[in-house]
Amino acid sequence: MPTAPTAPAPTRTGGPLLTAFRWIAAIEAVTWAGLLVGMFFKYVVVGDDIGVRVFGPLHGVAFIVYVVVALLAWYKLRWGLWTGLIGLAASIPPLGTVVFERVAAARGLLDPAARAQAGRRA
Known part of the structure; x- marks a missing residue:
């Protein structure tokens, strides 16, 4: 029994x-x-700063790496001024980087090939 052709998976x-x-x-x-959880436990629950001592440096490194990668993406993916600034500012609120990444992906800002195809269709 023949099956209907399916669209190729997006790459x-x-x-x-x-x-x-x-x-x-x-x-x-x-x-x-x-x-944030470490600070909650340090200042509200038990007064132990182990969470801050563990996640503080990890977050500091992750923050710096995110800023560097966002700057590279701004340049390589040719984001406009506001997109680049919002991408950098997304590192400030908690979980902002994930929100920015999802919105940018949905708008084709992270995939130059998809943006080029959308430009050809328009």
Whole structure:
């Protein structure tokens, strides 16, 4: 029995920069959340600062790496001024990097090939 042809699965392009951006956005958000939980336990629950001592440095490194990767993405993916600034500012609120990554991906800002195809269709 023949089956109906299916559309090919969408492929993600963008290479290592896109992969790095997605990963560091998630890592930065997780370390931010861990730091917030650590601060809650330090100042509200038990007064022990182990969570802050663990997640503080991890978040600091993740924050710096995110900023560097966001700057590279801004340049390589040719984001406009506001997109680049919002991408950088997304590192400030908790989980902002993941929100920015999802919105940017949905708008085709992380995939130059998808943006080029959308431009050809318009």
